[in-house]
Amino acid sequence: MRRILFITTRNPFSKQYSGDRLRSSQIIKYLSKKNKLDLVYSxxxxxxxxxxxxxxGNKFFFKRSLFLSLINSFLQLLKINPLQLGFFYSENAHKFxxxxxxxxxxxxxxxxxxAKHIPSNFTGKKILEMTDVYSDNYKQTFxxxxFLNPLSYxxxxxxxxxxxxxKKCSNIFDKIILVDNNNLKKSKHILKDKIVKxxxxxxxxxxxxxxxxxxNKIIFIGNIKYLPNKEACFNFVKKILPKINKKFPEIEFHVIGEISILNKIMLKRYKNVKVLGPKKNLKPLIKNSICGISNLNIATGMQNKILNYMSYGIPSICSFKSFNNSELKKGKDLLVYKHDDELINFIFKLKKNKSLSNKISNNGYTKVKKSFNWDFVLKKYSKII
Incomplete structure (x- = not known):
């Protein structure tokens, strides 16, 4: 039995759904089964x-001040460190x-x-659950x-x-966890022997x-406060859904997940768009669905939404950028598109073609059941701790 301290900057068990919270909560629950694990979160x-x-386990919560987060971000910038290190830093958590x-x-x-919370003189094992290569996410967003938008700079x-x-973290941590092969390809600046997928x-x-x-439903699940998800939803309702509705006027786009009041109002202005907010029980919401989509143009790691769709047997369509797991087979477990016309064509096929729809549904469901059960994928954690 190992004594483990798990440090995160958001409540992993919050009612507000997000992919990072889901992953961290499952790691915590899995490692707690055979180890003594305490949680620090802010x-x-x-x-x-x-x-x-x-x-x-023991839970230690530290509330951050938004004002201090902004000050800390500026201070980190002066040290040539990422702004987010300062924004999510808690002095009280660090002292603890x-x-x-x-x-x-x-x-x-x-x-x-x-990672800013790493203590000095700690002699135990240090693991960074990086999940995604975040630098690539910011590059894609840029x-x-x-370039006329000041935020781009x-x-x-x-x-x-x-x-x-x-790159610095390669020399600090014993192991760095990444989530899929796509991230492995983008981690050349990180020491190879430190990385575990x-x-x-x-x-x-x-x-x-x-x-x-x-x-008549096309489903999108995700935190719409996260820029890549927000961009994907607005792109779909502006450019894709109108073309779909010309042929099938009854088809609706249903958005499930955390969303700001402003974005909810803006999305609901579009015809045939339903904004449902965060929901824990998806079963009644997916009734009469054609497919679930992951149409992201900015994507680094394996999208939880794809596995979520598959776990209910919903046929899944994802953009080429969202598809980055070698264990899922294109055209068999899910459909992968490279341009908007191909996305629309796939939706039409799943709407009309029972054979194709059931094939993608059954194969995706079987693959998730066999290869993506949380207890199965997290076994590697037992070996590296």
Missing amino acids: DVLTNEAIPDKSFK IENQHHNYDVIIFHLLRS DQIS LYFLEYLLIKNYE INNGSFIQKKSFIFKKNN
């Missing part, structure tokens, strides 16, 4: 109670970790932004934004700072998809 939000049935680190054999830092600066810091996983649900000619 947030600008008020602390949400974590029920014992989710996690029975400095005073308590000797009680643990292993410390796991969730995402690059928590490429997507007009901020994204480019952060890209350079994060890439340099990712551990996939995302999914919960196995009862298969709910039933092909019917009157199915």
Whole structure:
């Protein structure tokens, strides 16, 4: 049994859904089964109670001030460090970790932004759950934004700072966890012998998809406060859905996930768009669905939304940029498109072709059940701690 401290910058068990929270909560629950694990987390939000049935270890919460987060971001910039290191930094959390680190054999830092909390003189194993190569995410975002937008220069600066810091982390941490082969290809600046690939996983649900000619929903699941998801939703309702509705006026686009009030109002202005907000029980929402989509133009790692769709047997369509897992087969487990016309064509085929729709549904569901169960994919963690 190992004594583990897990450090993250958001409540992993929050009711607000996001892919990073889902992954961190599953790692915590998995490692807690055979080890003593304590949790340190900070947030600008008020602390949400974590029920014992989710996690029975010690929980230490530190509230961050938004004002201090902005000041800390500026201070990190002066040190030529990424802004996010300062924004997510908590002085009280850091003091606690400095005073308590000797009680643990292993410390796991969730995402690059928590790495600033690494204690001095810790002699145990240090693991960075980086998940994605974040520098690439910022580079893709910079490429997507007009150079006339002042934010584009901020994204480019952060890209350079994060890439340099990712390189530094190679010399600090014993192991760095990445989520898929696509991230491995983009990690040449990180020492190869430090990297371990551990996939995302999914919960196995009862298969709910039933092909019917009157199915009329296209599903998108994700945190719409996250820029790549927001951009994907607005791109779909502006450019794709109108073309689909010319042939099938009854087809609707259903958005499920955390979203700001402003973006909710703006999306609902478009015809045949339903914004449902964050939902824990997806089963009643996916009834009459044609497919689930991951139409991201900015993507670094394996998208949890794809595994989520497959876990219910919903046929999945994803952009080429979203497709980065060699264990999933194009045209068999899911459909992968390279341009908008191909996306529209795939949706039409899944709407009309029962054979194709059931093939993608059954193969995707079987693959997730066999290869992406959380307990199965997280076995590697037992070996590296």
